[in-house]
Amino acid sequence: AQSVTQPDIHITVSEGASLELRCNYSYGATPYLFWYVQSPGQGLQLLLKYFSGDTLVQGIKGFEAEFKRSQSSFNLRKPSVHWSDAAEYFCAVGAGNAGKSTFGDGTTLTVKP
Amino acid sequence: SAVISQKPSRDICQRGTSLTIQCQVDSQVTMMFWYRQQPGQSLTLIATANQGSEATYESGFVIDKFPISRPNLTFSTLTVSNMSPEDSSIYLCSAGPDGEQYFGPGTRLTVT
Numbered sequence: 748a749q750s751v752t753q754p755d756i757h758i759t760v761s762e763g764a765s766l767e768l769r770c771n772y773s774y775g776a777t778p779y780l781f782w783y784v785q786s787p788g789q790g791l792q793l794l795l796k797y798f799s800g801d802t803l804v805q806g807i808k809g810f811e812a813e814f815k816r817s818q819s820s821f822n823l824r825k826p827s828v829h830w831s832d833a834a835e836y837f838c839a840v841g842a843g844n845a846g847k848s849t850f851g852d853g854t855t856l857t858v859k860p
Numbered sequence: 861s862a863v864i865s866q867k868p869s870r871d872i873c874q875r876g877t878s879l880t881i882q883c884q885v886d887s888q889v890t891m892m893f894w895y896r897q898q899p900g901q902s903l904t905l906i907a908t909a910n911q912g913s914e915a916t917y918e919s920g921f922v923i924d925k926f927p928i929s930r931p932n933l934t935f936s937t938l939t940v941s942n943m944s945p946e947d948s949s950i951y952l953c954s955a956g957p958d959g960e961q962y963f964g965p966g967t968r969l970t971v972t
Contacts, residue, residue: 779959779960781960781961783963789965790952790963790964790965790966791903791952791954791963792963793861793960793961793962793963796960798959837902837903839961841959841961842959847891847893847905847908848893848905848961849905850902850903850904851902852901852902853902
């Protein structure tokens with residue numbers, strides 16, 4: 748069975764500082780990996796995805812993530828955080844073309860001015 | 861990508877009644893998914909809806925409580941039956957091509 752762990756429940760960073768959100772997954776084959784962002788009262792927006800190929804993937808809003816098979820990780824990074832990045836971030840692993848995804852518990856990002 | 865809309869966006873319902881949530885995708889997709897997000901929690905998959913076949917339910921969810929229809933490749937409904945306050949949640953529909961998943965804005969359900 749697939750599973751996702753986001754070790755950090757809550758992270759606080761200063762505006763302009765760099766950000767890394769951790770995600771570890773468990774899956775028997777090559778996973779489909781996703782990061783989503785959810786602002787308060789909003790739906791989920793897909794930030795980026797990894798299916799295959801280059802292990803460093805670029806997403807929207809200046810985010811990137813790196814797939815490390817040896818560590819079963821897919822950490823999300825941003826070099827300089829903006830106040831508008833404050834939100835809930837979810838990592839998910841998908842079962843390829845079977846489509847359904849399993850989500851981590853989420854990491855709440857707070858941005859200090 | 862896919863653009864997904866849901867109706868209603870929110871509702872307040874009385875205990876014991878049922879609510880049907882509609883989900884529309886702007887392109888044809890093989891599978892559509894229904895998730896529940898309880899307050900302050902992550903997403904939990906309720907079921908996968910394939911066109912032309914019965915929905916596949918995850919452990920802990922049953923068809924009598926959450927009947928699903930999938931009449932064509934762009935539309936699905938989820939009904940929350942015989943509601944109790946514990947069903948108060950956000951219900952999200954998702955779909956997408958080639959293993960991707962895009963989400964609708966969700967339906968915020970409050971059961972009183």
